[in-house]
Amino acid sequence: MKIIKLLVATSLLTSLNAVSATTWTDWTSTTVGTLGSANVSITPIAFGLSSGDSYYNNTNANLTNTYMNLQPTDLLQVNRSGAVTINFSEEVGSLYMSLVSVGQPHFPVKYEFNDPISVLSYGSNIWSSTSYPNATSYDLLGSSFTGREYNGILRIDGSFGPSKSLSFAIDRNENWHGFNIGQVSAIPEPSTIALMLSGLGITGFLAYRRRQKAA
Numbered sequence: 470m471k472i473i474k475l476l477v478a479t480s481l482l483t484s485l486n487a488v489s490a491t492t493w494t495d496w497t498s499t500t501v502g503t504l505g506s507a508n509v510s511i512t513p514i515a516f517g518l519s520s521g522d523s524y525y526n527n528t529n530a531n532l533t534n535t536y537m538n539l540q541p542t543d544l545l546q547v548n549r550s551g552a553v554t555i556n557f558s559e560e561v562g563s564l565y566m567s568l569v570s571v572g573q574p575h576f577p578v579k580y581e582f583n584d585p586i587s588v589l590s591y592g593s594n595i596w597s598s599t600s601y602p603n604a605t606s607y608d609l610l611g612s613s614f615t616g617r618e619y620n621g622i623l624r625i626d627g628s629f630g631p632s633k634s635l636s637f638a639i640d641r642n643e644n645w646h647g648f649n650i651g652q653v654s655a656i657p658e659p660s661t662i663a664l665m666l667s668g669l670g671i672t673g674f675l676a677y678r679r680r681q682k683a684a
Contacts, residue, residue, distance in 0.1 A: 491565065493651040496543045504652055507630075508558035514639070517546035521649065524569045524620075527595040535592035535620050541567035544647040552638045555650060560630035565651035566623040569594055571616030572643065574606075579640040582612040584627040591621030616646075624653065 496502035499515040521544035525536050572578035588609055608615040614623065629635050635650070 491539045491651050491653070493540075493542045493565075493567070493649050496545060496649075499545060502543070504557065504561055504650065506559065507561050509555060509650070511545070511555045512551075512553055514549070514551050514553050515545040515547050516549075517645075519544045519546065519647070521567075521569075521647070524594045524596065524647070525567065530593070530595045532592070532594060535590060535594060536567060537590050537622055539565065539567075539622065539651070541622075541649050541651065543649050544569060545649065546645050546647045547639065548645045549642045550639050553636065555635040557630050557634070560628065561652050562628060563653045564625045564627075564629060564635065565589070565653055566625060567621075567649045567651065568616065568623065569620055569647040570596060571607075571619040571646045571648075572641075574617050576643060577608075577615045577617050577641070578643055578646065580614045580616070581638040581640065582614070582625065583636045584612065584625055586612055586614060586626070587624045588614075589622045589624050591619055594620040 492505045494502045494504045494509050496509075496518050499518050500511055500513050502509045521542055524544060525532065525541040571580070586609070588607065591605060591607060593605055605618045605620055607617065607619045607621075625635065627633070
């Protein structure tokens with residue numbers, strides 16, 4: 470019986486951990502921060518740091534689709550081209566990158582990554598929706614991403630940590646744009662959830678049969 474209870478508790482704990490909230494880098498300066506329990510450092514390319522709330526979570530604009538309700542936090546602001554390297558003190562797995570105002574409608578800015586990327590979302594933010602309504606767009610070719618007033622979230626696939634940094638290059642100066650780095654949550658597929666629930670049901674049934682036999 471104790472073993473069965475332990476299995477049930479372990480399964481429930483695994484399920485809860487699998488849907489844990491997305492974690493974003495808490496930058497304490499333009500060069501260092503923390504991502505969960507990992508220390509993070511970045512080559513000195515940012516000129517400013519803001520809370521990001523005016524762009525990610527502003528209540529006066531509907532940003533649900535733009536940032537997928539993932540609630541990014543800090544915003545590193547950059548205005549020049551250059552190579553960027555982000556180091557992590559421990560394994561962080563695949564990553565999200567939240568982006569604000571990358572490029573302009575007729576002035577694209579390119580990000581060249583060393584790892585596979587995909588676009589998870591894009592749209593306006595509180596600034597672009599008033600200055601460049603419906604103008605945001607992007608191009609994605611392999612690991613090369615080009616934004617024209619792009620706001621949204623990218624996924625960067627790979628395993629990052631002490632043995633491998635996240636590297637990318639920004640190829641054009643502009644007035645400013647911003648980004649933050651987040652850790653991908655492990656959200657199970659529906660089939661995985663169904664399998665876990667099925668396992669819990671079988672475990673509960675076995676516990677019930679054992680109680681019946683003991684009686």
